[in-house]
Amino acid sequence: MSQAAVLNLLGRRVRLGLVGGAQGSLIGPVHRTAARLDDCFEIAAGVFSSNATRSLESAAAFGIPRGYADIASMISAEKARPDGIDAVAIMTPNDSHYDYAAAALEAGLDVICDKPLTNDFDSAQALALKAREKGRILSLTHNYSGYPMVREARAAIEAGEIGRLRLVNVRYVQGSLAKYVEAEPDKISSRVKWRLDAAKGGRSHVLGDIGTHAHQLMSFVTGRRITSVLADVGPSLPGRTTHDTAQIILRLDDGTRGQMLVSKVATGAQNVVAIEAYGEEGGVYWSQSDANDLRVMRANRGDEIRTRGLPSLHPLAQRATRLPVGHPEAFFEAFANIYTDFAELVAARIAGSAPDPLASLTPDAWTGVDGLAFIDACLQSTETGTWADVRPVE
Numbered sequence: 001m002s003q004a005a006v007l008n009l010l011g012r013r014v015r016l017g018l019v020g021g022a023q024g025s026l027i028g029p030v031h032r033t034a035a036r037l038d039d040c041f042e043i044a045a046g047v048f049s050s051n052a053t054r055s056l057e058s059a060a061a062f063g064i065p066r067g068y069a070d071i072a073s074m075i076s077a078e079k080a081r082p083d084g085i086d087a088v089a090i091m092t093p094n095d096s097h098y099d100y101a102a103a104a105l106e107a108g109l110d111v112i113c114d115k116p117l118t119n120d121f122d123s124a125q126a127l128a129l130k131a132r133e134k135g136r137i138l139s140l141t142h143n144y145s146g147y148p149m150v151r152e153a154r155a156a157i158e159a160g161e162i163g164r165l166r167l168v169n170v171r172y173v174q175g176s177l178a179k180y181v182e183a184e185p186d187k188i189s190s191r192v193k194w195r196l197d198a199a200k201g202g203r204s205h206v207l208g209d210i211g212t213h214a215h216q217l218m219s220f221v222t223g224r225r226i227t228s229v230l231a232d233v234g235p236s237l238p239g240r241t242t243h244d245t246a247q248i249i250l251r252l253d254d255g256t257r258g259q260m261l262v263s264k265v266a267t268g269a270q271n272v273v274a275i276e277a278y279g280e281e282g283g284v285y286w287s288q289s290d291a292n293d294l295r296v297m298r299a300n301r302g303d304e305i306r307t308r309g310l311p312s313l314h315p316l317a318q319r320a321t322r323l324p325v326g327h328p329e330a331f332f333e334a335f336a337n338i339y340t341d342f343a344e345l346v347a348a349r350i351a352g353s354a355p356d357p358l359a360s361l362t363p364d365a366w367t368g369v370d371g372l373a374f375i376d377a378c379l380q381s382t383e384t385g386t387w388a389d390v391r392p393v394e
Helices: 004-010 028-037 052-062 071-079 094-106 121-134 148-158 190-196 205-222 315-319 331-351 365-384
Strands: 014-020 041-047 087-091 110-113 138-140 165-173 226-234 245-252 257-263 272-279 282-287 293-298 304-307
Touching: 004 331, 014 028, 014 071, 014 331, 028 041, 028 087, 028 331, 041 052, 041 071, 071 094, 087 094, 087 331, 094 110, 094 121, 110 331, 121 138, 121 365, 138 331, 138 365, 148 205, 148 272, 148 282, 148 293, 148 315, 148 331, 165 205, 190 205, 205 226, 205 245, 205 257, 205 272, 205 365, 226 365
Parallel strands: 014 041, 014 087, 087 110, 110 138, 165 257
Antiparallel strands: 165 272, 226 245, 245 257, 272 282, 282 293, 293 304
């Protein structure tokens, strides 16, 4: 996968405007690196902060040609240019996603946005419908589905290699809130503080911040939708009100049973992300700690370890691979795969051509809507102590 598809469709790179990610941002450098990695984008403009001075200073520091004080100014000025931006990338606190994405879509721009899409189901659905109405691409940076061997797991299940699916289990645990940081609010970094604020980060911190990743990872790998949950979501530390842990039993739309554990109080855990799925004939297991390998298991046979870069992998995994076998690829490359798929979708839309069907598997607006429906069901189940259905999407 390279810039070739985009250049063949457009004769140039996709022109991108950034929203958020000022100096000192955690995720901003990841987005900028991912967008540039396959040389599919020209980062032409940006609004990097709600503070106009900081935004302009960040643009200069990053070497971005056109910095703006606010998104309205960027959209207006870029629309008047013959070389104006084609799309925007949003990496701001959750509560601003709707306004920024809606403004971009209304102006005819394509959008790639951090998860969750918004903080509530209704606004997420409204964005998805607006993207459909405007005929524009709206993608989400659920980067774990960008790993080549996660894509190999999906392709193997889809090809029937492990038989009819029976059981799936996903974990995303870390220790970022293992201590009661709320006891010293002045020492909480700004990048954490807004996430703990329900008005900005959403009703459930753990579900909005990492639970949506686990939900999308499970749905992507299995090719199935989670339809009902029995959940226990809440704080684990005395005195805490923020949700830091969610334990969930769930069912998929084909009857497959599943489990999910997401937590921020796993002391010492360094972003443990893992998924295993088992069918009638075998299973697959992937962990971010060994991101370049996929374990394929079958009854009464030795395990097979598939490694990123092998020519025998499914096309979906090969598309996401850059280097020959033996040279590791990881987090930035997985993030870049989402950006590159987005670039191809945008280029195909502008050119009036059909994109590669594999690019169309990148997380879209309806993935985001489904993630908010999942959060709602988990919170309902926690409140009632019973199973809750995940409301239908579309």
